[in-house]
Amino acid sequence: xxxxxxxxxxxxxxxxxxxxxxxxxxxxxxxxxxxxxxxxxxxxxxxxxxxxxxxxxxxxxxxxxxxxxxxxxxxxxxxxxxxxxxxxxxxxxxxxxxxxxxxxxxxxxxxxxxxxx
Amino acid sequence: xxxxxxxxxxxxxxxxxxxxxxxxxxxxxxxxxxxxxxxxxxxxxxxxxxxxxxxxxxxxxxxxxxxxxxxxxxxxxxxxxxxxxxxxxxxxxxxxxxxxxxxxxxxx
Numbered sequence: 001x002x003x004x005x006x007x008x009x010x011x012x013x014x015x016x017x018x019x020x021x022x023x024x025x026x027x028x029x030x031x032x033x034x035x036x037x038x039x040x041x042x043x044x045x046x047x048x049x050x051x052x053x054x055x056x057x058x059x060x061x062x063x064x065x066x067x068x069x070x071x072x073x074x075x076x077x078x079x080x081x082x083x084x085x086x087x088x089x090x091x092x093x094x095x096x097x098x099x100x101x102x103x104x105x106x107x108x109x110x111x112x113x114x115x116x117x
Numbered sequence: 118x119x120x121x122x123x124x125x126x127x128x129x130x131x132x133x134x135x136x137x138x139x140x141x142x143x144x145x146x147x148x149x150x151x152x153x154x155x156x157x158x159x160x161x162x163x164x165x166x167x168x169x170x171x172x173x174x175x176x177x178x179x180x181x182x183x184x185x186x187x188x189x190x191x192x193x194x195x196x197x198x199x200x201x202x203x204x205x206x207x208x209x210x211x212x213x214x215x216x217x218x219x220x221x222x223x224x225x
């Protein structure tokens with residue numbers, strides 16, 4: 001069964017460093033997402049991406065964040081200058097369709113646990 | 118904020134049916150009801166969705182009331198692996214707004 005994969009599974013970085021989190025969505029999917037979950041808290045939407053551009057972003061997704069689909073398979077989230085509060089689990093998701101009136105069936109990856117020291 | 122109300126936690130005996138309720142009284146006509154779950158430290162997992170009719174798949178059944186103001190997710194024979202947080206989602210946008218969900222404990 002096709003699945004979303006994410007690398008690395010864990011990332012430790014120093015505050016102020018840049019990190020790139022990588023995702024390989026399901027191959028025929030068209031919509032891509034990043035979410036994050038701070039330990040013990042809710043899963044929060046960061047950004048959605050369709051047709052090579054951002055569809056929507058949350059307040060969390062400020063100028064320090066960027067997304068890219070550099071080739072036909074990868075979808076990346078870059079944090080330019082990490083802060084302590086960026087420590088979280090980051091989930092990538094993809095969906096094939098966005099049915100009218102619905103979020104679409106999104107398939108999530110296993111996540112990357114980011115720890116900023 | 119999420120447009121749904123779910124109990125904070127529930128217990129269910131292993132092998133029994135787990136019935137998880139969700140209230141979504143402000144749902145609009147074109148909004149689907151989706152259920153996801155998150156097993157500890159894993160990515161959320163899609164379970165099922167529906168608009169008006171009851172739905173069943175290999176994981177669960179979804180019962181939506183006729184007025185669409187509430188729904189119930191049914192796991193017919195709960196196992197220990199079904200211990201997770203279950204999220205009921207109603208949204209017309211393409212992003213998922215996760216609430217706190219229901220923490221389901223399956224008891225051996």
